[in-house]
Amino acid sequence: MSTAITHEEEHHEDLTGWRRWVFATNHKDIGTMYLWFSFAMFLLGGAFALVIRAELFVPGLQLVEPDFFNQMTTMHGLIMVFGAVMPATVGMANWMVPLMIGAPDMALPRMNNWSFWILPFAFSLLVSTFFMEGGAPAFGWTFYAPLSTTFAPSTTDFFIFGVHLMGFSSIMGSINIIATILNLRAPGMTLMKLPLFVWTWLITAFLLIAVMPVLAGAVTMMLMDRNFGTSFFDAAGGGDPVLFQHVFWFFGHPEVYIMILPAFGIVSQIIPTFARKPLFGYASMVYAVAAIAFLSFIVWAHHMFAVGMPVAGELYFMYATTLIAIPTGVKVFNWVATMWRGAMTFETPMLFAIAFVVLFTIGGLSGLMLGVAPADKQYHDTYFVVAHFHYVLVTGAVFALMAGTYYWLPKWTGYMYDERLGKIHFWISTISVNVLFFPMHFSGLAGMPRRIPDYAVQFADWNFLSSVGGFVFGFSQLLFFYIVIKAIRGGEPATNRVWEGAEGLEWTLSSPPPHHSFTVPPEVR
Amino acid sequence: MSVIKQCLVSHTLLLITMLVAPFSVLAEESKFNMPRGVTEISEEVYDIHMLVFYICCVIGIAVFAVMFYSLLKHRKSVGAVPSQFHDNTAVEIIWTLVPTLILVLIAVPATKTLLKIEVDREADMSIKVTGWQWKWQYEYLDEDISFFSNLSEASNQARQRASGIDPSTVENYLLDVDNPVVIPVNTRVRFLVTSADVIHSWWVPALGWKQDAIPGFINTAWTEVKEPGIYRGQCAELCGKDHGYMPVVLEAKSQADYAEWVKEQQRKQEEAMLASGRDWSMDELMSRGEKIYTANCAACHQANGEGIGMFPALKGSPVATQGSVEEHTKLVLNGLNAMPAFGAQLNDADIAAIVTYERNAWGNDVGDMIQPSAVKALR
Numbered sequence: 001m002s003t004a005i006t007h008e009e010e011h012h013e014d015l016t017g018w019r020r021w022v023f024a025t026n027h028k029d030i031g032t033m034y035l036w037f038s039f040a041m042f043l044l045g046g047a048f049a050l051v052i053r054a055e056l057f058v059p060g061l062q063l064v065e066p067d068f069f070n071q072m073t074t075m076h077g078l079i080m081v082f083g084a085v086m087p088a089t090v091g092m093a094n095w096m097v098p099l100m101i102g103a104p105d106m107a108l109p110r111m112n113n114w115s116f117w118i119l120p121f122a123f124s125l126l127v128s129t130f131f132m133e134g135g136a137p138a139f140g141w142t143f144y145a146p147l148s149t150t151f152a153p154s155t156t157d158f159f160i161f162g163v164h165l166m167g168f169s170s171i172m173g174s175i176n177i178i179a180t181i182l183n184l185r186a187p188g189m190t191l192m193k194l195p196l197f198v199w200t201w202l203i204t205a206f207l208l209i210a211v212m213p214v215l216a217g218a219v220t221m222m223l224m225d226r227n228f229g230t231s232f233f234d235a236a237g238g239g240d241p242v243l244f245q246h247v248f249w250f251f252g253h254p255e256v257y258i259m260i261l262p263a264f265g266i267v268s269q270i271i272p273t274f275a276r277k278p279l280f281g282y283a284s285m286v287y288a289v290a291a292i293a294f295l296s297f298i299v300w301a302h303h304m305f306a307v308g309m310p311v312a313g314e315l316y317f318m319y320a321t322t323l324i325a326i327p328t329g330v331k332v333f334n335w336v337a338t339m340w341r342g343a344m345t346f347e348t349p350m351l352f353a354i355a356f357v358v359l360f361t362i363g364g365l366s367g368l369m370l371g372v373a374p375a376d377k378q379y380h381d382t383y384f385v386v387a388h389f390h391y392v393l394v395t396g397a398v399f400a401l402m403a404g405t406y407y408w409l410p411k412w413t414g415y416m417y418d419e420r421l422g423k424i425h426f427w428i429s430t431i432s433v434n435v436l437f438f439p440m441h442f443s444g445l446a447g448m449p450r451r452i453p454d455y456a457v458q459f460a461d462w463n464f465l466s467s468v469g470g471f472v473f474g475f476s477q478l479l480f481f482y483i484v485i486k487a488i489r490g491g492e493p494a495t496n497r498v499w500e501g502a503e504g505l506e507w508t509l510s511s512p513p514p515h516h517s518f519t520v521p522p523e524v525r
Numbered sequence: 526m527s528v529i530k531q532c533l534v535s536h537t538l539l540l541i542t543m544l545v546a547p548f549s550v551l552a553e554e555s556k557f558n559m560p561r562g563v564t565e566i567s568e569e570v571y572d573i574h575m576l577v578f579y580i581c582c583v584i585g586i587a588v589f590a591v592m593f594y595s596l597l598k599h600r601k602s603v604g605a606v607p608s609q610f611h612d613n614t615a616v617e618i619i620w621t622l623v624p625t626l627i628l629v630l631i632a633v634p635a636t637k638t639l640l641k642i643e644v645d646r647e648a649d650m651s652i653k654v655t656g657w658q659w660k661w662q663y664e665y666l667d668e669d670i671s672f673f674s675n676l677s678e679a680s681n682q683a684r685q686r687a688s689g690i691d692p693s694t695v696e697n698y699l700l701d702v703d704n705p706v707v708i709p710v711n712t713r714v715r716f717l718v719t720s721a722d723v724i725h726s727w728w729v730p731a732l733g734w735k736q737d738a739i740p741g742f743i744n745t746a747w748t749e750v751k752e753p754g755i756y757r758g759q760c761a762e763l764c765g766k767d768h769g770y771m772p773v774v775l776e777a778k779s780q781a782d783y784a785e786w787v788k789e790q791q792r793k794q795e796e797a798m799l800a801s802g803r804d805w806s807m808d809e810l811m812s813r814g815e816k817i818y819t820a821n822c823a824a825c826h827q828a829n830g831e832g833i834g835m836f837p838a839l840k841g842s843p844v845a846t847q848g849s850v851e852e853h854t855k856l857v858l859n860g861l862n863a864m865p866a867f868g869a870q871l872n873d874a875d876i877a878a879i880v881t882y883e884r885n886a887w888g889n890d891v892g893d894m895i896q897p898s899a900v901k902a903l904r
Contacts, residue, residue, distance in 0.1 A: 378734065
């Protein structure tokens with residue numbers, strides 16, 4: 001050990017107990033907190049989803065009133081998007097970016113602490129509305145005005161401040177990630193040598209910084225309309241309800257890429273490892289991510305083909321939207337080409353990554369269908385859309401996050417997880433998630449609108465199937481929880497490299513890595 | 526080894542189910558697929574939908590076939606040795622260009638149909654469609670006909686929580702209304718779609734499109750139905766708690782039947798006008814009031830008058846029991862906060878009936894009443 005390291009360690013104050021977490025500045029501790037927070041939110045949002053699936057099990061209204069049902073769909077969406085998927089990807093970035101680029105920690109450790117600790121307060125504000133008169137937000141996670149302004153209960157202001165806080169958290173997290181990647185790379189780690197996960201997060205962070213202020217603007221205008229007599233979205237006062245949708249989707253479309261790009265990154269790390277072969281088309285992967293990020297800013301109104309846009313606008317948004325298929329196709333082809341003539345093994349992370357490629361592609365193809373404007377006039381706001389975005393977000397983003405968890409868990413904990421249980425978790429999840437979401441394509445095409453608490457009897461079979469799948473998928477995630485706890489508590493010790501085919505700086509460190517990941521910058525050739 | 530074999534079998538089965546399911550189910554159309562519809566536009570939309578769907582299937586099958594071949598052959602357990610290639614410019618150019626060509630192939634018919642949908646040339650007749658929480662209003666601009674379309678009474682009773690009524694025994698459960706919108710066949714009908722409160726979306730799948738109803742905007746859409754029949758749809762944009770309970774029912778009639786229907790409607794409107802001009806007895810107002818209250822007020826204030834959530838109770842409320850009947854009527858006419866102005870929706874007799882009912886039902890027993898002529902004076 002060099003004297004530099006000893007010097008560091010002497011001055012390091014080891015916080016213990018609750019102080020370790022509340023005053024955390026270490027990227028691994030903060031990453032861990034992000035991941036646990038997001039898992040808790042995943043279970044909460046999942047519980048809401050089960051209420052929805054229970055009510056939709058058979059036709060007729062059995063369990064909850066329609067207004068509470070709307071609260072469930074709204075809070076399920078908000079919690080899953082802002083509470084589960086986004087913080088989980090930030091948690092993985094916190095853990096892995098410094099390890100992958102050869103840094104001792106994140107560039108801005110105290111801001112890192114702040115950006116995490118805002119989240120529990122933001123979500124407490126949001127969830128507290130359940131216990132107030134008027135109830136939780138019930139206007140959908142897209143909170144279209146004027147349903148969310150003039151026609152919403154007073155608790156909506158809590159939702160608005162919650163969203164503001166989430167925005168602060170995301171922006172600070174993004175600044176930190178950009179600062180870390182641009183400043184703390186090890187000597188020789190040029191941009192075009194960055195692991196794909198780091199690249200996708202660099203681009204995601206710029207997306208976040210660009211669009212979170214737009215979301216903040218939208219909710220601030222709502223706040224003004226609701227409390228201070230403005231009429232941004234109120235037609236009666238000269239405002240424009242459609243403006244809300246433009247502003248929302250200018251945020252909302254990049255937002256979906258904010259959730260999926262880090263997932264692309266995770267899968268691009270895992271497939272080469274288990275194919276024992278370098279990632280095919282590294283440069284084109286990077287360019288494809290950049291192209292998708294760019295396109296995500298100029299396609300927002302494809303969510304609005306039914307609002308009555310001028311035909312020129314509809315044509316433009318249709319063409320621009322379908323263009324996204326090209327870079328997305330490049331990514332899928334590259335993953336398949338990476339597997340091609342490799343020497344694959346099928347540990348749990350690889351199984352989830354393969355399922356990701358297949359099921360995300362199905363979601364991507366239904367996305368192409370939705371992008372075709374004349375057909376979208378039928379698909380829009382039906383269960384076909386629900387099927388589409390759950391394929392890209394659950395079997396896409398969430399599956400990639402699970403793949404990443406299994407992949408890096410031995411590095412994080414120092415112990416191998418139980419491979420047999422991991423595989424059982426994979427198979428139950430993959431089968432049930434398709435039983436859950438695949439029938440939604442059919443019910444949507446047959447004419448079932450989304451966000452309804454009860455439905456005409458011809459949709460009964462599909463909803464029954466979906467509900468069965470939903471309950472199996474939901475409860476099988478408790479197995480995931482058990483597997484992670486088991487690995488934290490012990491097991492077969494993990495080697496530094498963990499996986500036979502793993503390449504990269506993170507695998508040169510011990511498992512678990514030392515407190516200050518790289519105290520001496522490694523040399524990258 | 527056996528685990529891998531098992532994985533392999535399940536994987537293959539999964540793939541087969543996912544790929545074959547969409548094909549095998551096409552035979553039984555309506556339950557699995559979009560309806561082909563009854564207009565030229567809906568048929569074109571359906572054809573584009575199927576074209577893109579088949580293209581997606583071909584792409585999916587091709588990609589997954591290559592991948593699953595690789596998963597079978599290029600596995601360590603069968604002794605595969607990893608090659609180390611990581612680039613191939615020719616292949617990468619091909620798989621960028623081919624999708625681009627496919628997109629052009631899709632864009633051509635899609636553009637054609639979209640232009641056809643959006644061209645707004647002169648129509649033979651116009652109907653103004655207004656979305657309300659939670660019903661539709663239809664105004665025939667040339668015929669001076671106007672009416673509201675609510676969820677049918679049978680569906681409304683069955684849809685209440687724990688109603689004890691099996692939805693499968695209710696005909697067209699949740700897809701039936703009291704007054705359907707009626708149009709003649711082979712006539713170009715323009716719809717002027719707007720909203721009185723929040724955003725709704727007017728959708729009949731058989732017509733091939735949906736159109737958002739937005740307050741402050743009048744969107745236009747048109748249709749020309751080929752065959753007489755009853756076509757059912759629903760509101761497609763989340764519009765509050767009873768979003769799931771505002772179906773759209775469109776009845777296309779032959780020209781002759783349509784003319785008959787118009788006459789009938791005009792006669793009904795006249796009757797209603799006359800009703801508003803005379804004096805009503807307490808019993809008449811109460812029995813009409815109950816009906817109108819159930820259709821217009823019970824969704825929020827509840828049938829028992831006790832309110833729910835943010836919607837206040839009327840039973841024992843100061844407005845209905847202590848305030849003057851005029852103030853009460855003004856509130857119903859002009860609305861308050863989330864409550865719409867019913868003056869725009871209901872005639873004088875209906876308003877008089879509702880106010881009288883609210884003041885004397887559920888033990889409110891104020892004992893006073895208001896006549897349609899007095900309502901008229903308060904407007």
